[in-house]
Amino acid sequence: MGEKVLMKGAEAIAEAAIRAGCMAFFGYPITPQNETPEYFSRRMPELGRVFLQAESEVASINMVYGAACTGTRVITTSSSPGISLMQEGFSYIANSNVPCVVVNAMRGGPGLGDIAPAQADYFQATKGGGHGDYHSIVLAPHTIQETADLMFDAFDLADKYRIMVVVLVDGLMGQMMEPVEFKEWVDVSKFKTPEWATVGQGDRKERNIITSLEILPEGLEKMNLALQEKYKKIKENEVRLEEYEMDDAEYALTAFGTVARIAKTVVDMARADGIKLGLIRPITVWPFPEKEIAKRAEQVKFFFDVEMNEGQMLEDVKLAVNGKKPVHYYGRLGGVVPTAEEIYGEFKKLLGGKE
Amino acid sequence: MNIGTNKKIQWCPGCGNYAIYSAFKNVVERNIENGKLIKENIVLVSGIGCHGYITNYYDLNSFHPIHGRVPPLATGMRIANDLLTVVGFAGDGDVYAEGMNHIIQAARRNTDITMIVHDNSVYGLTTGQFTPTSPKGFKGRSTPFGNPERPLNPITLMIVSRGTFVARGFSGDVKHLEYLFERAIFHRGFSIVDVIQPCVTFNNTYEFFRKRVYRLEDTDYKPNDFEKAVEKSLEWGDKIPIGVFYEEETDTYEKLVRGHENFFFNRDVPDITEILTEKS
Numbered sequence: 001m002g003e004k005v006l007m008k009g010a011e012a013i014a015e016a017a018i019r020a021g022c023m024a025f026f027g028y029p030i031t032p033q034n035e036t037p038e039y040f041s042r043r044m045p046e047l048g049r050v051f052l053q054a055e056s057e058v059a060s061i062n063m064v065y066g067a068a069c070t071g072t073r074v075i076t077t078s079s080s081p082g083i084s085l086m087q088e089g090f091s092y093i094a095n096s097n098v099p100c101v102v103v104n105a106m107r108g109g110p111g112l113g114d115i116a117p118a119q120a121d122y123f124q125a126t127k128g129g130g131h132g133d134y135h136s137i138v139l140a141p142h143t144i145q146e147t148a149d150l151m152f153d154a155f156d157l158a159d160k161y162r163i164m165v166v167v168l169v170d171g172l173m174g175q176m177m178e179p180v181e182f183k184e185w186v187d188v189s190k191f192k193t194p195e196w197a198t199v200g201q202g203d204r205k206e207r208n209i210i211t212s213l214e215i216l217p218e219g220l221e222k223m224n225l226a227l228q229e230k231y232k233k234i235k236e237n238e239v240r241l242e243e244y245e246m247d248d249a250e251y252a253l254t255a256f257g258t259v260a261r262i263a264k265t266v267v268d269m270a271r272a273d274g275i276k277l278g279l280i281r282p283i284t285v286w287p288f289p290e291k292e293i294a295k296r297a298e299q300v301k302f303f304f305d306v307e308m309n310e311g312q313m314l315e316d317v318k319l320a321v322n323g324k325k326p327v328h329y330y331g332r333l334g335g336v337v338p339t340a341e342e343i344y345g346e347f348k349k350l351l352g353g354k355e
Numbered sequence: 356m357n358i359g360t361n362k363k364i365q366w367c368p369g370c371g372n373y374a375i376y377s378a379f380k381n382v383v384e385r386n387i388e389n390g391k392l393i394k395e396n397i398v399l400v401s402g403i404g405c406h407g408y409i410t411n412y413y414d415l416n417s418f419h420p421i422h423g424r425v426p427p428l429a430t431g432m433r434i435a436n437d438l439l440t441v442v443g444f445a446g447d448g449d450v451y452a453e454g455m456n457h458i459i460q461a462a463r464r465n466t467d468i469t470m471i472v473h474d475n476s477v478y479g480l481t482t483g484q485f486t487p488t489s490p491k492g493f494k495g496r497s498t499p500f501g502n503p504e505r506p507l508n509p510i511t512l513m514i515v516s517r518g519t520f521v522a523r524g525f526s527g528d529v530k531h532l533e534y535l536f537e538r539a540i541f542h543r544g545f546s547i548v549d550v551i552q553p554c555v556t557f558n559n560t561y562e563f564f565r566k567r568v569y570r571l572e573d574t575d576y577k578p579n580d581f582e583k584a585v586e587k588s589l590e591w592g593d594k595i596p597i598g599v600f601y602e603e604e605t606d607t608y609e610k611l612v613r614g615h616e617n618f619f620f621n622r623d624v625p626d627i628t629e630i631l632t633e634k635s
Contacts, residue, residue, distance in 0.1 A: 038496050057453075
């Protein structure tokens with residue numbers, strides 16, 4: 001680790017990606033994440049890497065798809081409406097088994113919405129968005145430091161599983177400044193072009209073809225089963241979560257990203273009042289920590305899910321709890337960020353004056 | 356007659372959008388008064404960018420759609436209701452980047468819509484990135500070392516895409532803009548006015564253009580010859596022409612396909628408040 005620097009989240013994303021060996025950026029301007037491409041536009045040329053502002057998000061994701069097919073570490077960053085435009089590409093990338101990283105700084109929707117922080121793209125990120133049976137690994141950091149660390153993991157996971165990794169943040173995470181310490185630079189001179197990449201065939205016997213098309217249903221089913229096999233492996237090995245004050249907790253908050261950092265304050269407030277509240281914070285929202293939450297269902301009296309959407313992760317929490325305990329929900333929509341006091345107030349209502 | 360609204364205008368002082376706003380306002384007010392336009396039948400569409408706010412400032416029905424998609428949305432409206440006067444406002448990022456395909460197809464199709472392009476060669480709302488009309492070498496927020504790409508020429512593009520009314524205006528010449536907007540609105544078929552609209556904050560080109568622009572209407576140029584129009588559109592240097600480059604009268608898409616028949620005009624669609632208050 002190097003020295004600590006004070007940085008905006010949107011810039012830390014770019015710096016971390018660059019250190020992680022990202023060789024190409026393709027993207028299109030959109031608020032609230034313009035600082036990320038801006039940072040890339042300055043740093044990438046300095047390092048002999050590529051920054052390209054494309055004519056649209058559709059072009060961006062197809063440029064990413066193209067670069068990914070050559071086995072190059074590649075990234076695009078955007079915000080909700082731009083990410084919606086990329087969904088076709090995401091689906092193709094999934095069934096082509098190529099690695100790439102996509103950052104979504106979520107803003108209020110639907111439609112043009114606003115530019116305030118929101119979490120309403122959870123469904124889109126974790127359950128498809130594009131067509132077909134596919135998943136991407138979705139990482140949801142809650143501090144700038146964690147975002148910077150996860151950018152490295154995002155590229156590693158993408159390469160390891162030949163999959164798209166989404167880093168799901170929001171406008172608040174992008175605009176906020178925090179001290180951050182970056183991991184060591186990845187030595188890109190040691191990168192090897194993977195065997196599967198569509199680069200010059202050279203003296204290899206078999207030619208490489210990357211496609212998501214298989215016209216025979218039985219053949220396509222085989223492709224799908226292989227994908228599902230991969231997803232199973234990821235579910236078994238890559239689930240990450242943080243449990244905060246959960247050891248003796250009688251009640252559990254569930255939250256991700258920005259809301260999770262507010263939820264930590266809520267836990268502290270409750271603990272100060274002698275209430276045994278804890279927080280379960282999924283770091284991978286896909287794969288979702290269902291086993292861990294199921295285990296806590298044996299322990300706590302109820303779950304309280306808080307999000308900046310209409311209750312999207314709520315569905316995954318409910319599936320994991322599977323009816324064993326009540327799962328309550330509180331959320332704000334359209335880019336409104338709830339305060340810790342507000343969430344704590346809602347929580348106390350659930351206690352019904354018992355404590 | 357005043358079609359202004361009491362909404363506070365949010366553009367920077369000196370923005371080229373004001374010229375477009377007042378020129379269009381004057382044209383529409385004048386023509387509503389003299390009966391050539393019917394206020395109820397005017398629909399405005401605006402794209403995404405600083406210019407997009409323009410529909411807030413006119414007391415006219417308007418529609419604020421998706422970035423880059425103004426031409427197809429305007430096309431949909433016009434084809435659905437032949438009585439409408441549809442005017443699309445869009446930025447250079449809108450129609451020459453995100454949705455360039457659409458403006459080409461709209462020109463070729465010749466639906467009776469008018470496109471007014473606020474062409475400031477910069478993404479103002481996202482604070483200063485280059486666009487497809489920014490010059491090579493342009494230093495902006497995403498091009499600290501200068502834009503490596505060559506700009507496209509919207510006038511040439513629109514002429515060769517068979518747009519039937521193609522003009523260029525300049526925000527520094529409001530009277531001329533009024534003339535162009537009026538002709539564009541009453542042109543039967545696809546019309547486009549690409550307005551050079553300096554962005555005082557991120558790309559202030561007023562001086563550059565003020566020194567160079569001249570009106571085609573002050574010369575003996577006639578906008579009725581396709582090849583001459585293409586040639587004229589390539590003039591860009593010490594002298595930059597503004598005015599009508601090309602004009603052609605030919606059947607519109609809706610005339611050819613449906614004989615100007617209206618789809619939805621008499622359809623009984625309930626108001627959203629009726630749907631929400633309906634007792635089930």
